[in-house]
Amino acid sequence: MSTDDTPKTLTSIEKTLSIIEALWKLDGAGVTELADHLDMSKSTAHAHLATLARNGFVVSGDDQYELGLRFVNFGEYVKRSQSLYTVTQPVVEEVAEKTGERVFCMVEQHGLATALCVAAGDRSVQTDIRVGTHSYMHCSSSGKAILAHLPHPRVEEILDRWGLKQFTENTITDRERLYDELRAGRDRGYFFNREEYRTGVTAIGVPIVDDGDVRGAVSLSGPAMRLEGDWHQRDLPSRLLSAANAIEVDLSFNR
Amino acid sequence: MSTDDTPKTLTSIEKTLSIIEALWKLDGAGVTELADHLDMSKSTAHAHLATLARNGFVVSGDDQYELGLRFVNFGEYVKRSQSLYTVTQPVVEEVAEKTGERVFCMVEQHGLATALCVAAGDRSVQTDIRVGTHSYMHCSSSGKAILAHLPHPRVEEILDRWGLKQFTENTITDRERLYDELRAGRDRGYFFNREEYRTGVTAIGVPIVDDGDVRGAVSLSGPAMRLEGDWHQRDLPSRLLSAANAIEVDLSFNR
DNA sequence: AAGCTTGTTCGATATTGTAGAACACACTGG
DNA sequence: CCAGTGTGTTCTACAATATCGAACAAGCTT
Numbered sequence: 104m105s106t107d108d109t110p111k112t113l114t115s116i117e118k119t120l121s122i123i124e125a126l127w128k129l130d131g132a133g134v135t136e137l138a139d140h141l142d143m144s145k146s147t148a149h150a151h152l153a154t155l156a157r158n159g160f161v162v163s164g165d166d167q168y169e170l171g172l173r174f175v176n177f178g179e180y181v182k183r184s185q186s187l188y189t190v191t192q193p194v195v196e197e198v199a200e201k202t203g204e205r206v207f208c209m210v211e212q213h214g215l216a217t218a219l220c221v222a223a224g225d226r227s228v229q230t231d232i233r234v235g236t237h238s239y240m241h242c243s244s245s246g247k248a249i250l251a252h253l254p255h256p257r258v259e260e261i262l263d264r265w266g267l268k269q270f271t272e273n274t275i276t277d278r279e280r281l282y283d284e285l286r287a288g289r290d291r292g293y294f295f296n297r298e299e300y301r302t303g304v305t306a307i308g309v310p311i312v313d314d315g316d317v318r319g320a321v322s323l324s325g326p327a328m329r330l331e332g333d334w335h336q337r338d339l340p341s342r343l344l345s346a347a348n349a350i351e352v353d354l355s356f357n358r
Numbered sequence: 359m360s361t362d363d364t365p366k367t368l369t370s371i372e373k374t375l376s377i378i379e380a381l382w383k384l385d386g387a388g389v390t391e392l393a394d395h396l397d398m399s400k401s402t403a404h405a406h407l408a409t410l411a412r413n414g415f416v417v418s419g420d421d422q423y424e425l426g427l428r429f430v431n432f433g434e435y436v437k438r439s440q441s442l443y444t445v446t447q448p449v450v451e452e453v454a455e456k457t458g459e460r461v462f463c464m465v466e467q468h469g470l471a472t473a474l475c476v477a478a479g480d481r482s483v484q485t486d487i488r489v490g491t492h493s494y495m496h497c498s499s500s501g502k503a504i505l506a507h508l509p510h511p512r513v514e515e516i517l518d519r520w521g522l523k524q525f526t527e528n529t530i531t532d533r534e535r536l537y538d539e540l541r542a543g544r545d546r547g548y549f550f551n552r553e554e555y556r557t558g559v560t561a562i563g564v565p566i567v568d569d570g571d572v573r574g575a576v577s578l579s580g581p582a583m584r585l586e587g588d589w590h591q592r593d594l595p596s597r598l599l600s601a602a603n604a605i606e607v608d609l610s611f612n613r
Numbered sequence: 614a615a616g617c618t619t620g621t622t623c624g625a626t627a628t629t630g631t632a633g634a635a636c637a638c639a640c641t642g643g
Numbered sequence: 644c645c646a647g648t649g650t651g652t653t654c655t656a657c658a659a660t661a662t663c664g665a666a667c668a669a670g671c672t673t
Contacts, residue, residue: 401621
């Protein structure tokens with residue numbers, strides 16, 4: 104390898120963390136199932152699970168181990184400690200109600216976009232994005248909105264880390280094309296996701312900038328057909344822009 | 359000790375878990391602060407934090423380490439995977455709206471009561487209980503409702519583990535008195551918390567029983583003065599009982 | 614620029630996480 | 644009813660590795 108980016112990592116801890124992740128992905132699992140899913144001995148998996156269980160991070164019930172309710176505590180805590188959360192939640196709900204579409208507030212961490220708030224309007228599209236769901240930045244409107252306002256080296260770091268995975272035939276997988284798109288969005292003020300993550304689903308995203316730094320983005324997603332109309336092309340962006348602006352003003356006071 | 363209940367525990371993992379807990383309690387912390395809060399060397403704390411950060415469980419920003427957004431993902435996942443959550447949320451909201459008080463749905467895990475849903479009415483008391491907050495069972499109305507329907511050895515196990523910590527002068531700290539209270543509540547059908555956790559705050563709790571097992575409880579809390587009126591003494595319990603009943607019916611179908 | 618903080622890296626030692634075999638237990642099908 | 648397979652759990656010996664202290668770099672205030 105050219106760059107050695109393992110500046111000291113505790114392998115046993117990573118084992119535990121991978122167990123936690125696996126219990127999430129597998130929606131609970133038994134000892135042996137985990138052991139050969141993660142290539143470790145049964146006894147090791149058991150020791151880790153026992154330690155996690157003793158500390159309330161994991162529960163053993165229904166013939167399998169599951170993540171414990173302590174995660175609910177930590178999750179709510181982290182969500183609420185994000186300064187954007189309190190400010191954004193009501194705004195997102197209002198936009199969803201007015202437009203009838205599905206509206207998100209997303210923030211970046213570790214190079215991924217995580218949903219902080221989600222609100223559904225009365226004709227919202229179905230989606231697999233819930234609060235806490237993290238997704239790639241290059242194929243979402245919020246992701247692009249955030250990327251476009253991050254320092255360039257950071258953007259490259261993120262793309263190096265996560266790549267530009269293809270989801271649909273519209274997904275932008277070429278780095279230069281993405282940069283063009285970001286530039287265009289920056290000039291325009293808002294960003295698109297034209298069926299780049301799910302076919303049939305289009306989205307519009309607007310960044311939230313505070314004191315020169317992007318703090319996150321608000322986005323709205325709906326069926327491609329509906330969002331392509333002339334009326335929506337002008338109305339929805341301006342609605343999102345004023346929502347983001349309201350949030351920005353609010354943030355500038357709580358500073 | 360009479361019983362040796364440490365049947366194999368990984369010390370390094372417990373260190374990591376204690377770091378996670380400390381980052382929550384301290385609302386983020388630096389390396390040295392954590393190190394001497396948890397009696398470990400700076401370098402050890404750093405190694406753990408680096409591992410947690412590399413895996414997205416922790417973020418380093420603002421001159422201190424904080425819990426990362428991955429916890430939001432896990433938290434929402436665990437919350438939603440509780441079968442009670444989906445069923446109870448709308449019911450809890452409805453009761454809160456009708457009564458104007460604060461309403462909870464709580465479930466037991468590891469001997470503590472955790473709030474799954476919280477809804478506020480228009481004249482709700484202030485509280486420090488949010489979704490995910492875990493509290494002792496012996497001094498909450500939901501806790502009593504659940505304890506009263508758990509097998510007796512389990513109850514003793516829980517009380518052994520967590521004790522009967524005193525919060526106010528009304529807190530029941532005597533085990534026999536608690537058993538009497540549980541018996542009375544079981545006959546009555548609903549349970550009280552008479553300023554046993556916070557002075558001035560009274561609560562009424564009702565168990566949710568499915569197929570013979572307690573699954574959780576719904577409770578309503580408000581100022582002691584307001585809940586002591588004759589009207590409330592009859593109206594609120596029956597309202598909660600029918601709410602719990604509706605939930606039970608719902609549960610029996612999704613079985 | 615000296616003195617205090619931080620956070621970070623490094624290397625040697627002993628603590629401890631690890632694997633594998635053996636265990637108890639539940640279930641299933643002949 | 645009892646082999647047979649699947650669990651989860653316990654145990655022990657060994658090698659792997661988490662740990663510590665000291666040394667380091669960087670950011671402060673003085």
